[in-house]
Amino acid sequence: MKLYDGGRAPNPRRVRVFLAEKGIEVPLVPVDMGAMGHRDEEVASRNPLRRLPVLELDDGTIITESVAICRYFEELHPEPPLFGTGAVGRAQVEMWQRRMELNFLSAIAAAFRHLHPAMKEWEVPQVAEWGEANKPKALEFLALLDRELASREFIAGDSYSIADITGLIAIDFMKPARLAVPEELGNVRRWYDAVAARPSAKA
Amino acid sequence: MKLYDGGRAPNPRRVRVFLAEKGIEVPLVPVDMGAMGHRDEEVASRNPLRRLPVLELDDGTIITESVAICRYFEELHPEPPLFGTGAVGRAQVEMWQRRMELNFLSAIAAAFRHLHPAMKEWEVPQVAEWGEANKPKALEFLALLDRELASREFIAGDSYSIADITGLIAIDFMKPARLAVPEELGNVRRWYDAVAARPSAKA
Incomplete structure (x- = not known):
């Protein structure tokens, strides 16, 4: 899998902090949002809303929306629970x-x-x-x-x-x-x- | 439990549609939002944001936010799954x-x-x-x-x-x-x- 990341913007950071708390490492694909990289075809072909972050699974499945990405990782790696018990x-x-x-x-x-x-x-x-x-x-x-x-x-x-x-x-x-x-x-x-x-x- | 309900407003209705799909009946406490009833003490003492709906459990626990309420009922009554499988x-x-x-x-x-x-x-x-x-x-x-x-x-x-x-x-x-x-x-x-x-x- 790989995570199209957006640097300092709040939502990409939300996912990175979540992954750090879980101790999960995911290969990042940096996108330069300052240069409007999130509006390029690389992102737009994966997320029609042209927003970051975007998670791409090995089979090509796309998950966007930071909280949806976090929830996916919560299911794969339940500990420590970050969505409550x-x-x-x-x-x-x-x-x-x-x-x-x-x-x-x-x-x-x-x-x-x-x-x-x-x-x-x-x-x-x-x-x-x-x-x-x-x-x-x-x-x-x-x-x-x-x-x-x-x-x-x-x-x-x-x-x-x-x-x-x-x-x-x-x-x-x-x-x-x-x-x-x-x-x-x-x-x-x-x-x-x-x-x-x-x-x-x-x- | 009881559900403080807000009539025609979108978020209260979202929860009622969800409950209907699940076949769950919950006692409703109607609040007249047209008369600003959601800003009265009855609601404000349960939700400091003064919004509806508000779910109150038998032990007094409060759950607000329509999607949080729906997710709670999804866990109690998993079928049919409305948050995916x-x-x-x-x-x-x-x-x-x-x-x-x-x-x-x-x-x-x-x-x-x-x-x-x-x-x-x-x-x-x-x-x-x-x-x-x-x-x-x-x-x-x-x-x-x-x-x-x-x-x-x-x-x-x-x-x-x-x-x-x-x-x-x-x-x-x-x-x-x-x-x-x-x-x-x-x-x-x-x-x-x-x-x-x-x-x-x-x-």
Whole structure:
């Protein structure tokens, strides 16, 4: 198998952090997203949405969407479980993974894509008012997360999970989106320092 | 257990269609979203994001996020499988469920929430330019889906899955968003007619 990878972009990194936590090595095919390499035929013939990452299995089967790729590897290599354990535990991880993605990562991505000058060719049309509207949404969600993290170590419970990976890549994506974690959110800062210190965060 | 339900809104309906396909009956607690009932304490104390649906288990455990609720019921009642079979099959369903949700349902929702006068209090601020920008995104995705459906019966393969449920509720959400499936997309129309004719679509 091989993984068409997109460097620093959040979704490709989400899969690399996941693989690092599992201790899985997959041959990477680097694609230069800065040079719009993800819109070339090499990617487009594998993913009609022209997005990365893309996993290609040995029989040619294509799996796109970072969380679908992670879930595939979770089935091949169940340990350590990163999608939760037991029916309730797995539902809680799914709930938090979705909350982190749909309410937080997507707000940061909107602020970045609709406001950053470098995104002019990527996000057509850029709607600056929408980018601005997402900044308070991202910060409001972080305040909610801070209250949640007062009573537990990780986002979806007592174990590290894919919800923490989505949180990590989202927080690191705040900088290019010109956002910062407010000083007073001590629980978020404690959690972030812990997940960012894991070796997988370098992936 | 009980399911706090939100009537006609797409996400509550997604769970009801899923339960109907499984033949599962869960006691429903109706919440009047038109009267902003989802922002009342009854919901807010269970879901800090104040969204529906919300599943409450007998021990008080809360599961929110429609897909997390569906996944929980998939584990309790595996037949018929609606999240795919086998590691590759399940990854393909996850891939398509996400594509349908992130590229199609979310575009229709944005057009509805940012342009419909009734959404003024729900979506603050309404950004009309963003609503308009999403209309061609939704239609572009439908054209891609039409090409995909030329070679298979259902969205994620030869079996009905949660990706079809997300597709069904998204298409039905086009009407209030003032969008329509273009006449020439015959494969999408054939697929829609088939899934809309299933008894579960009435849920």
